[in-house]
Amino acid sequence: MGLRELLNGVRWGVHPHDDHKRPAADVPLRVMPLPERLCVPLLQHVGAPALPVVKVGERVLRGQLIAAAQGNVSAPVHSPSSGVISAIGEVTAPHPSGLPFAAITIELDGKDEAGEPLTPQVDPFSLTPAEVSQRIADAGIVGLGGATFPSAPKAQLGLKLSVHTLIINGGECEPYLSSDDSVMRVRADEVIDGVRILMHATGATKALVGIEDNKPEATAAMRKAAEGFASIEIRPVPARYPMGSDRQLVQVLTGKEVPSGARTASIGVLVNNVSTCAAIHRAVRVGEPLYRRIVTVNGGAVAQPGNVLAPIGVLIEDLLRFVGLKETPARLVMGGPMMGVALPHAQVPTVKGCGGILALTAGEITDTAPSACIRCGSCVKACPMGLLPLELSAHIHAGEYDKAEAKGLDDCLACGCCAYVCPSHVPLVQTFYHAKGEVWKRAQQKKRTEFTKGLAQARKERLEREARERVEAAARRKAERAAQQAAAQQAATSASANTAGGASA
């Protein structure tokens, strides 16, 4: 680790004493047997939901397209196994609200019959970057680190903005989670190949793989796999949450900061997760769509915690049945404990971005009623973005959303460091979520008001113009009439004069 990393890398964030990654991280990867039913959601990515292309009662094969991408930022959805579509309707979303969202339910026949691969096998480096991106898009690859941004538009953006460096995120800083760790240990070659393909697709000349130093096995495996590829560098980074946040990882690996409100591509780097790279390898080399992933199932209530290769769309209850429960969990979380979402119940399907399911006991979630802020500044020290959470929170509570915005509310990652360290247990992240929603709502309101105002203005202008035109038209008509009259009179006078003249002549 260089001096720059030492200086830049470790002042922010939190370091939980026990990251709860063991023993789940060290247990060999297990493959989950197929359940009876899968509920494959249509919206598993940022952007527009996919559009179903199958009908109820239709038989589908493994890897078959069941919903097509809609729009530029979207991703298709494929069937994880063979079976019959039993319903296209709503299931509970993996979201605290428990609101329904659209999914395709497949009753599996257990034969797991494979469909045709998406594309013929060719050397990916003989393809053009656009063709590689097309293969990535067809396979429905999205960012598997949790942000679920479709990978193909991201790569195209990188190519357009001519990025020079790929940052490969092997941080996995969330406690409990080890799915990326597992991917790097078991599929290091696939990850490295995915990195090379992605470099080809984006035109980047260099790739830096940042791996937290609490994953020595993964680092070793990746180093071995990257041997012979001089443009790919494996770099251990300090294990400090939120190292897996792209902004923080970019800062530690390159020493550069991503400007506020901008994307990483604006400073010439593109961040991709290691699991995404492995999926890209499969998509481009084998033509295999993204229909399964490694999920960490962990938490005090789990009997056999570990990493499970599970089909996407498996219900959490089936997944938990596979690993077994020691006790009734006090909370189910999709994702890690720092940023994951609490689930309303276990009849919720997994999605592409789901790297972990936690079944936490009451002892693991120490919820205490909040007390007054004592201004201890712990949140300030912990904030990886250099914000003042206590001040933002005070402004929000006073209803001063504009001040909170001016002080960087939009820069907040919602990483949860501030709330994690707060001795008063102030629900800071919740406050910021609320405020962001409120600011958005107000901005929408303002936009609407301005739109209405614009319409009213346009109407007023139109009425004025019409009135003016009427007046002008009237004036014109009057003038014309006057001119006609004058002409007529003139004619009459001259005629009479002529007559007179004639008479006189």
Place this chain on the structure above:
Amino acid sequence: MSAQSMILQTVASPHARAGESVSVVMLKVVATLVPATVYGFWLFGSPAFWLWLITIASALAGEAVCLRWAGRDPAPLLKDGSALLTGWLLALSLPPWAPWWIGVVGGLFATTLGKQVFGGLGNNLFNPAMIARIALLVSFPVQMTYWVVPAGAPGLLDGLLITLGHIPVPDAMSSATLLGHAKTDLARGVDLLHTELPGHAFNWVGARVGSLGETSTWLIAAGGVALLTMRIITWHVPVAMLAAIAVPAAIGHAVDPARYIDWTTHLMSGGAMLGAFFIATDYVTSPSTRAGQVVFGLGCGLLTWVIRTYGGYPEGVAFAVLLMNALTPAIDRLIKPRVYGRTFTGKPASVQKGKSK
């Protein structure tokens, strides 16, 4: 257990906590004060113990009454330990043989007018213990500067009678503190080279005149180091404050030893150690950023030295801390960390597109 039957309460992330609560923080601070306090009891005898007890009880009572008036249940809020800590710190800054009503007035003042009128924990602008101490010092200068020589500790009952004012304290037992003695002599025109200070401040056993927490400087400092290792406080405030006392003191003493007290005496006297580790580091009334804390500590230290050297009072820590408390909102407004991806002025950093590295 079947997974289907689970209906769970959903809440926002994070789903984990660092475990420390306000009460734990406060109780850890109190725990680090115990050695110095017990040593003070041993030095000054049971009157000090009774005064300590009365001060803390009054501070808690003041807090409880205010909370009840505000229509809140006092029991859970008293358990946060902040009123206990306030009373404790105030007791450590009082003359050990002060009469009982000093403790009562001080304790009540600290938590009612010093804290609850501002809205309770987290909202007070000034350190409650220090504002109470200053109120007492200004209102009752005689009782607040009546110091006893640490000798002949009376028994529990005799001590109680002394505290309650039933036994007069013999004049022979009283003396000025080190800083007070120096101030008086300088005012009389006796320079420091020709005065006899009552015991050197750089005294490991602390057997000299002073407040309950003043003479056991080493134990206070050890408590402070314990707070640093427990990461309850950071080095910024104490180091800045002690440096800002020591550096001007050392320069002054080097220039004119007859007029300026040396820096070791400054650090070992009055409330320097207690102030640096326990008073100025108060979360509520100090800035929340590291840079702000350094500025705050420097201000506290420098003001302490200035007041001690040029002011009318021999001791200046309490005044210095209160003055800097008043500046805390300004420091917090002016000194902010730079937000990631923004310039120091808060504008988004400029974009350098596709620049090759």
